[in-house]
Amino acid sequence: MSTELQPPELSEAQREIEILRRQLQDRGAFGELVGNSAPMREIYSLIEQVASSSASVLITGESGTGKELVARTIHQLSPRRAKPFIGINCSAIPETLMESELFGHEKGAFTGAASRRAGCFELADGGTLLLDEIAEMPPLLQSKLLRVIEEHSVRRLGSRKEVEVDVRLLTATNQDPEQAVAKGNLREDLLYRLNVFRIQLPPLKDRKEDLPLLAQYLVTMLAEKHARPARFLSPAALSALQFHAWPGNVRELRNVIERAVVICSGEQIERHHFAPYPIDQRERLRNEDTITFPVGTPIEEVERQMIVRTLKKTKNNKTRAAELLGISLKTLHNKLNLYRERGQLDDE
Numbered sequence: 167m168s169t170e171l172q173p174p175e176l177s178e179a180q181r182e183i184e185i186l187r188r189q190l191q192d193r194g195a196f197g198e199l200v201g202n203s204a205p206m207r208e209i210y211s212l213i214e215q216v217a218s219s220s221a222s223v224l225i226t227g228e229s230g231t232g233k234e235l236v237a238r239t240i241h242q243l244s245p246r247r248a249k250p251f252i253g254i255n256c257s258a259i260p261e262t263l264m265e266s267e268l269f270g271h272e273k274g275a276f277t278g279a280a281s282r283r284a285g286c287f288e289l290a291d292g293g294t295l296l297l298d299e300i301a302e303m304p305p306l307l308q309s310k311l312l313r314v315i316e317e318h319s320v321r322r323l324g325s326r327k328e329v330e331v332d333v334r335l336l337t338a339t340n341q342d343p344e345q346a347v348a349k350g351n352l353r354e355d356l357l358y359r360l361n362v363f364r365i366q367l368p369p370l371k372d373r374k375e376d377l378p379l380l381a382q383y384l385v386t387m388l389a390e391k392h393a394r395p396a397r398f399l400s401p402a403a404l405s406a407l408q409f410h411a412w413p414g415n416v417r418e419l420r421n422v423i424e425r426a427v428v429i430c431s432g433e434q435i436e437r438h439h440f441a442p443y444p445i446d447q448r449e450r451l452r453n454e455d456t457i458t459f460p461v462g463t464p465i466e467e468v469e470r471q472m473i474v475r476t477l478k479k480t481k482n483n484k485t486r487a488a489e490l491l492g493i494s495l496k497t498l499h500n501k502l503n504l505y506r507e508r509g510q511l512d513d514e
Contacts, residue, residue, distance in 0.1 A: 182243055197239045199232060200383045201376035205368040209236070216363045217243035222315075224300075224360045225338040227367030230417030233338040234298060236365060241294040246334055249293030252286050257302035264307055266323055269314070275324025287320045287331045300337040300360065301346040308353045315359050335360070370412040370419065380416065381407055384423040385435065396426070397433040406437045470510060473501055 196210045216223055217240050225233045234253055241251045259267050266275075270285030286295055297303070303311070314320050315335065319328040337360045339346065346352035370377070381399055389396045399407070403426075412418055426439040473491065480486040488498045505511035 203373040222362045230415030231367040237296040237336045252290040253296035255298045257299040269320045270322040272324035294334045296336045298338045301339045301341045301352045370415045388427045396430040403437045
């Protein structure tokens with residue numbers, strides 16, 4: 167009885183997947199992706215499913231969520247892992263240079279083309295090419311990209327010769343792809359070719375349970391990078407991070423942690439190490455602007471505390487306080503006089 171042998175590169179990729187599974191179980195990390203929440207576990211499962219194939223993958227999500235890390239992980243777990251991984255950001259390359267960057271050029275193809283240059287498709291031959299912010303690519307180049315995908319060959323600028331390429335194409339965008347098509351920023355037929363498999367990354371605010379793991383991972387990594395003594399975050403520092411909304415996602419978190427690691431002179435990062443980043447300020451404002459009442463608190467007491475807190479917030483500017491409360495200045499004065507008569511108001 168014969169046994170079908172698997173390609174050695176596929177077996178290697180499967181071994182890598184098993185290593186990452188154990189890493190996830192032990193440390194809550196999947197390669198360079200960190201998080202043990204349900205949304206991230208779903209992402210890891212999708213990566214495992216698609217990595218061994220040659221299918222195109224469209225990675226979507228807000229800026230800073232880790233789209234390039236997902237692409238690199240897919241490449242690392244694929245049979246192409248020994249070949250190049252090339253990534254370019256379509257929004258960062260001038261339109262006049264993008265075609266040359268993608269497809270290459272011959273000597274003298276344009277002013278300044280002093281020698282032949284291979285483009286990203288040729289450089290990634292046998293491996294993986296990531297086109298980040300694909301919706302920012304000019305429409306004319308999108309049509310040329312579609313031809314390359316269909317024919318598996320590129321033509322350098324200034325050349326008549328087609329060069330065959332074997333590239334797995336991954337794309338990413340922080341826009342909604344369907345909306346980008348509706349706005350005319352992305353060709354619909356190109357989207358069909360790119361969107362064979364889609365991975366949608368969640369924003370950090372939707373997986374806050376991963377924040378302690380992420381923060382500690384970043385502290386360890388960045389302390390080693392900068393040769394600093396920081397080893398962990400104090401409970402107060404971690405609490406401040408948990409409150410923040412993180413509109414810049416993991417990239418913003420990394421920037422905040424990196425600064426704290428650099429300026430921290432001991433092993434423990436405190437919340438003051440985040441200054442002048444406005445995390446503390448936002449938390450303080452939240453505490454000043456929020457009042458919590460137990461169930462069953464009398465309406466009169468709720469009203470009194472709201473008035474007193476609003477006056478404090480406006481630094482006793484009664485006209486402004488009345489505007490915020492939506493009552494007349496006369497009503498506010500009447501309420502304050504009543505509280506004084508009852509001994510419920512301490513005038514400063």
